[in-house]
Amino acid sequence: MSISVQHVSKQFGSFTALRDVSLEVPTGSLLALLGPSGSGKTTLLRIIAGLECAGSGVILHHDEDVTARSPKERNVGFVFQHYALFRHMTVFENVAFGMRVRGCANADVKKRVLELLHLVRLEGLEKRYPAQLSGGQRQRVALARALAVQPRVLLLDEPFGALDAKVRTELRQWLRRLHEEIHLTTVFVTHDQEEAFEVADRVVVMNRGRVEQEGTPQQVFDHPDNPFVMDFLGNVNVFQGRAQDGKVLLGNLEVAYPQYQHAESRDVVGYVRPHELDINRTPNGNSGLPAKVLQINPAGSLAKVRVVSDDFGIALNVDLTLERYGELKLQTGETVYVVPRRVRVFLAEDYAI
Amino acid sequence: MPVERQSLRRAQQEPAVLRWGLIIAAVAVIVVLVIIPVVNIFYQALGAGLGGYWRNLTGDPDTRHAIWLTLVVAPVAVLANILFGIAAAWAIARFHFPGRTLLTTLIDLPFAVSPVVAGLMLVLLFGQMGYFGRELQAHGIKILFAWPAIVLATTFVTVPFVARELIPVMAAIGSDEEVAAVSLGASGWQMFWRVTIPNIKWGILYGVILCNARAMGEFGAVYVVSGRITGQTDTMPLRVEKLFQEGTNAGTAASFAVASVLTFLALVTLGIKVALEHKTRQEIESAGAMGPPAKESA
Numbered sequence: 001m002s003i004s005v006q007h008v009s010k011q012f013g014s015f016t017a018l019r020d021v022s023l024e025v026p027t028g029s030l031l032a033l034l035g036p037s038g039s040g041k042t043t044l045l046r047i048i049a050g051l052e053c054a055g056s057g058v059i060l061h062h063d064e065d066v067t068a069r070s071p072k073e074r075n076v077g078f079v080f081q082h083y084a085l086f087r088h089m090t091v092f093e094n095v096a097f098g099m100r101v102r103g104c105a106n107a108d109v110k111k112r113v114l115e116l117l118h119l120v121r122l123e124g125l126e127k128r129y130p131a132q133l134s135g136g137q138r139q140r141v142a143l144a145r146a147l148a149v150q151p152r153v154l155l156l157d158e159p160f161g162a163l164d165a166k167v168r169t170e171l172r173q174w175l176r177r178l179h180e181e182i183h184l185t186t187v188f189v190t191h192d193q194e195e196a197f198e199v200a201d202r203v204v205v206m207n208r209g210r211v212e213q214e215g216t217p218q219q220v221f222d223h224p225d226n227p228f229v230m231d232f233l234g235n236v237n238v239f240q241g242r243a244q245d246g247k248v249l250l251g252n253l254e255v256a257y258p259q260y261q262h263a264e265s266r267d268v269v270g271y272v273r274p275h276e277l278d279i280n281r282t283p284n285g286n287s288g289l290p291a292k293v294l295q296i297n298p299a300g301s302l303a304k305v306r307v308v309s310d311d312f313g314i315a316l317n318v319d320l321t322l323e324r325y326g327e328l329k330l331q332t333g334e335t336v337y338v339v340p341r342r343v344r345v346f347l348a349e350d351y352a353i
Numbered sequence: 354m355p356v357e358r359q360s361l362r363r364a365q366q367e368p369a370v371l372r373w374g375l376i377i378a379a380v381a382v383i384v385v386l387v388i389i390p391v392v393n394i395f396y397q398a399l400g401a402g403l404g405g406y407w408r409n410l411t412g413d414p415d416t417r418h419a420i421w422l423t424l425v426v427a428p429v430a431v432l433a434n435i436l437f438g439i440a441a442a443w444a445i446a447r448f449h450f451p452g453r454t455l456l457t458t459l460i461d462l463p464f465a466v467s468p469v470v471a472g473l474m475l476v477l478l479f480g481q482m483g484y485f486g487r488e489l490q491a492h493g494i495k496i497l498f499a500w501p502a503i504v505l506a507t508t509f510v511t512v513p514f515v516a517r518e519l520i521p522v523m524a525a526i527g528s529d530e531e532v533a534a535v536s537l538g539a540s541g542w543q544m545f546w547r548v549t550i551p552n553i554k555w556g557i558l559y560g561v562i563l564c565n566a567r568a569m570g571e572f573g574a575v576y577v578v579s580g581r582i583t584g585q586t587d588t589m590p591l592r593v594e595k596l597f598q599e600g601t602n603a604g605t606a607a608s609f610a611v612a613s614v615l616t617f618l619a620l621v622t623l624g625i626k627v628a629l630e631h632k633t634r635q636e637i638e639s640a641g642a643m644g645p646p647a648k649e650s651a
Binding site: 049051070071072075076077078080082084085086087088089097098100101102145146148149 | 529530532533534535536537538539540543547548551552
């Protein structure tokens with residue numbers, strides 16, 4: 001079932017949690033709401049579920065206006081950040097809860113619960129209490145409980161937040177596979193961009209109650225719409241500069257910028273990801289920034305090099321392939337020339353981070 | 354544990370004289386103020402043997418009525434306080450509203466006010482000269498010097514027990530599970546009966562036990578509002594006093610017999626209280642353990 005969020009705003013006292021948010025979740029997709037804490041992503045998820053009412057705006061489930069409906073009528077499955085399992089009920093009764101309050105027959109409940117416990121690989125644990133389970137097991141009970149009511153939509157709030165790194169990676173892949181099996185329209189909230197990119201079909205980046213950008217992980221990562229998205233999705237080097245007559249000057253670097261053709265110069269910010277910087281031993285006209293090598297850290301498949309640029313007075317992070325690193329034979333303290341392969345330029349007044 | 358204790362003792366090497374002096378003083382106070390009176394009550398009550406004891410309790414219709422009245426009034430007061438306690442604890446633990454701190458403080462007021470003053474407040478409200486007195490009399494409704502006033506006075510002095518017990522329990526447990534129940538399609542009542550109540554049941558029971566003990570033993574407030582009509586508005590504590598004041602040997606023996614029942618109930622309460630304290634502590638601790646779960650592998 002598709003979800004459509006139209007012009008939703010939400011105010012908590014004087015704090016604006018959501019400002020005019022619109023969003024489409026196509027049927028069967030797996031969408032991530034990605035943003036820092038306080039960006040409004042959890043509030044949006046709760047409004048979609050009906051656990052919070054929208055201040056203004058409309059929520060459609062499959063072209064049906066559900067804005068005024070209760071969570072029960074919306075029939076969503078919700079997995080809470082800390083799972084919120086019923087501590088006085090066994091795993092079985094936790095999963096059965098949604099069916100029990102709907103008055104399902106005992107035999108049906110039993111069949112469905114055992115089916116679900118099989119799906120989340122918790123067979124044999126149905127008599128345990130939540131306190132006797134590990135974090136990963138609790139998370140899967142919460143998921144089975146949400147799925148038991150045969151929801152039309154699955155909503156997950158920071159589903160992997162409270163787990164350690166290894167379990168988190170396993171569960172991510174497992175959730176992705178589960179989604180491919182059952183094809184339920186799913187929205188999950190996360191502040192971890194890696195998690196969003198690995199699991200989701202589509203990513204919605206949120207900041208301060210607004211949607212900053214929406215698209216596939218590839219689109220959002222490769223073509224960020226604004227500095228916030230650029231900065232939020234991983235490491236980035238920031239250059240201050242000026243734009244004039246279709247060009248941008250960042251120190252002695254000159255970059256074409258056809259979007260700005262005015263004679264009056266304006267402040268701009270250039271963003272370059274560490275892997276988009278290269279290092280040369282010789283200055284090649286005006287395309288390289290002189291810099292001193294500060295630190296070299298060959299880690300895993302990359303060599304992370306930190307250099308200091310005298311022009312900007314800032315440290316830059318450069319990721320070199322091990323091959324390139326081998327060719328260069330860099331030493332700390334020597335002077336090199338840093339060449340950006342790609343610079344994204346944003347006018348400074350438009351955005352403040 | 355033994356290792357810890359030993360090192361603790363070594364760390365606080367007080368002179369033996371001081372140590373034993375304090376222990377003997379504490380034990381002496383308890384023996385004189387608690388143990389001797391309690392033992393004496395049972396000793397006096399059973400002075401005429403079990404048969405006499407039974408006759409003292411059940412032979413006199415006025416005593417029977419007093420026992421019956423207490424057994425009716427206390428449960429009503431307890432029930433009223435369960436309803437009020439849950440409502441107040443819910444409001445205070447779940448919502449932030451203007452006057453929340455004031456409400457929390459006011460719940461404790463009956464602990465601070467002398468029961469006699471509480472009784473007088475009811476007389477001022479419902480007495481013939483009181484605010485509602487004339488109106489009630491015109492409609493033939495009798496509150497003062499009848500069981501409704503006894504129930505009101507008892508309820509007033511026991512208000513804090515359930516509410517005070519539940520506020521910390523509900524605050525520690527939080528509303529996450531309730532929201533989860535709603536998200537799974539539970540109605541308000543289903544959420545309340547299936548999730549809220551099971552989570553706070555030991556807290557409620559603990560509050561009820563304390564509340565009941567206080568309700569059965571209440572003297573001052575009931576003394577003022579009941580009118581002490583023998584065979585009509587005497588509760589057990591009032592009956593104990595009245596029999597004792599008779600000054601006869603038979604009266605004193607009967608007085609101790611009734612007192613022994615109250616004392617026995619107090620001892621039972623104490624036992625249940627100790628057992629329940631353990632349970633409510635578990636309730637609160639499990640709230641902590643079930644919050645953000647500790648990081649662990651699956």
